Amino acid sequence: MSIITALWALGILALIFGAVLGYAAIRFKVDADPLVEQIDEILPQTQCGQCGYPGCRPYAEAIANGDDINKCPPGGDATIKKLADLMGVEAKPLDAAQTPAVKRVAFIREDECIGCTKCIQACPVDAIVGASKQMHTVIVDECTGCDLCVEPCPVDCIDMVPLTSSIERWKWDLKAIPVKVLES
């Protein structure tokens, strides 16, 4: 008899706590930052498609679904390292052999531009301005250097030029001779 009472008591308690926990799970649900968002944060957002996906977010989704993390040339090794940390996998060398050492931006030779707007349509970040039959030009500060405008140009007037170094962006050269006082 006492066993049955105990079973009843425990059963009712289990039901009550189950209900409380179940309610709490719904009421206090925390929206965890989804993995895709985190990966997308790490990717350089050039939208260049060199990974084989049409933009950074699709690649982030692919990585979340198990694709390789070493397909992003603009991000380089730093991005791969961060992705490896996030995904808990081994950092691999970059898939594509061509790693552009210097940042490049598109440049339109304006004399040759025929105003066909094809590059404007190709630019993923709207960094090219111009209108039909009017000369186009690239907004250097907005260009991500993704190369996507080079291919569609019918007159091949778009070059990828290395970003000129300015005093603000200049990095100290380790080989520079350090200045130091000798003991007299």
Added chain:
Amino acid sequence: MPTLFQQIQAGKVWDFHGGIHPPSRKERTNQKPVALLDIPDRLYIPLRQHIGVAGKVLVKVGDRVLKGQALTQADNAMAVPVHAPTSGTVQAIELHTSAHPSSLAEPTLVLAPDGMDEWRPRKPLDPEQADVYTLLERIQESGISGMGGAGFPTHIKVNVKQPVDYLIINAVECEPYITADDMLMQERASDIISGIEILVKLLSPKAVLIGIEDDKPIAAASLKAAIGQKDNYFVREVPTKYPSGGEKQLIQLLTNKEVPAGRRPLDIGIVMQNVGTAFAIAQAVLDDIPLIHRVVTVAGETLAQQQNVLALIGTPISDLLNACGFQAEPAQRIIIGGPMMGFAIADWSVPVVKTTNCILAPTENELGAASEEMDCIRCGACADACPASLLPQQLLWYSKAKDQDKLAEYNLSDCIECGACAYVCPSEIPLVHYYRVAKADIRETQREALKAEQAKARFDARTERLERDKQERLERNQQLAAQRVAQQQASGQATQSAAAVQQALQRTQQQNAQPLDKEQIIAERERKKAEALAYQQQKQQAVTAEPAADLATEQTEDPRKAAIAAALARAKAKKQAEALPEVATDPAPPETATADVDAKKAAVAAAIARAKAKKLTQQEPEAQPETAAESAPAEAPASDADAKKAAVAAAITRAKAKKLMQQEPEAQPEVAVEPASDVDAKKAAVAAAIARAKAKKLAEQAQVQQTEPVAAAQVPEPIEAPAESAPEQDAKKAAIAAAIARAKAKKQQNSEPL
């Protein structure tokens, strides 16, 4: 327990962690008066000599400028102007090597002095009378930025809203060799005090603390004499130790306060100004002399006369050295700044700028080149020497590993790059260089993160916009289609033509439902090409045989066909005359006249004119290929073969032209196919059908792509079509050519990455 202020009043001086005692070598220059130099042949005045942005250039090449005239204009808060150091002519505004460790070229104004040294009119201010804004404006307009080294615009630093407890004047000058401030204080102490008084008026501090190292007794004495009996001006002599001239170190020495990491001295109620800046302010306000010269220490054993000189801003360093009896050694190094924090330059034409306080031309024995770097032995000497209480060996470790998180954790940003750690390092590791590289990397990473954020925002905005455009276009197309149907049903057109339109509509809809697959299209195209070739050969034979009889041999003598052609030509000519008088008229009217004589030629001319018209309409950005498939004039000739039908066809074309006139001028890729009627109706029909299917497919693609300037993407098409059809003497060829051109255009479209 006395309060802090009481302690300061009592003359207490505190200490900071670390520091080093390198040989000062100041005795070489601190006894000689400041020398004046001849005006150099050329002055190179960089447009930006401070932290911030360059002003707008006010002069142009060839202008004559007077001494003290502003060359640039400060158009925002972070800009300060530069001035002409002497009168002369602006010779160029070009890129010239900058006085920066990178030696990158910067926009520089080249001034050719005329030797007259003629001043612009000057308007001295009375600091007692002038209000704060006038003083601030004068400071900015005189181009004054911090002269201690960083070059921060002074008018921003002294324009504060917060209460200021202490104004600290930095007269420490702790770096070896440099005596520029020392000499300035010895010679112009009273001017410096006037400048400090102006600063006091702007900031209203509780007290003014002048920090000076105890190895400058003459300068300290002259400052004290200039102050006289003024209240709350304290000259505090601090023990000689490098780097007590650092901003945070001097604050700690004089007030025992520490500036929190990542904050400014102003946050703890302190403003610090360099003694040279105070002098420049005095000159700007009291004498209206903008910042056009400064005292520079020129030292080093390769010089016959090591001394301080009053150099005009923009004087090439080589001129300064030569004026001091420079004898270059092989592999001579020239250093701008002191031996601890300075940098070597490769190009000696670099000019003196507002922040240049010292130029060193040492011999090889005096300042040796760096020796071989060895491994860190973790002795900890650097940590003992660090004035910012950092752990240099850890920072070195993480700098080499490029671990930016750890570097931030170990407060790399608090490193003042004084070089004390590298100075004491027994392994001769250039520690500061590693930190500078690491700092630049961190800045770059931050910049890239910001850029990625912007790029993402733009990408998202673009995606959203494209989606919205697509929806809008779909809606508009549906509306237009509905309107068109309603119009056609309402307008009292001939029943037959209405029926034909309906038929065409249905057909296009069918095609829409079941688009021709690619293989079919390719097969058709091949067949048509073969036919075109055969026909051309046949025609060439005919032409060579008897050009005159050409018209006769072809079945064009058939009166029915001639009638059709004439009708068509007339309709077209009329349409052109109405629609595009200025472009299409020139070939059309004369040809229409001859149409009575030779119907076929009229047809050809009409075709050419139509191709031109088409090109014109396609140039309009609004051109929509899908609307063209609707207008079915090409269908009419398909049913051709007797006169009645020809009449009907003509009527249809005329009706179409009219309708077209009422509507917008819309691109009609099909129009060019029409002339096919007069030679081979069946073939023309097939070609037209194929062409229409293609156009349709193109339109669909365009919708998928949903990029507005579809018309622009088709630009090559109209160029090719008239080019091929115009020289042809035969309408059929024109039709075939047009079809081929369209196919080409489509192929081009397909090959484009979507």
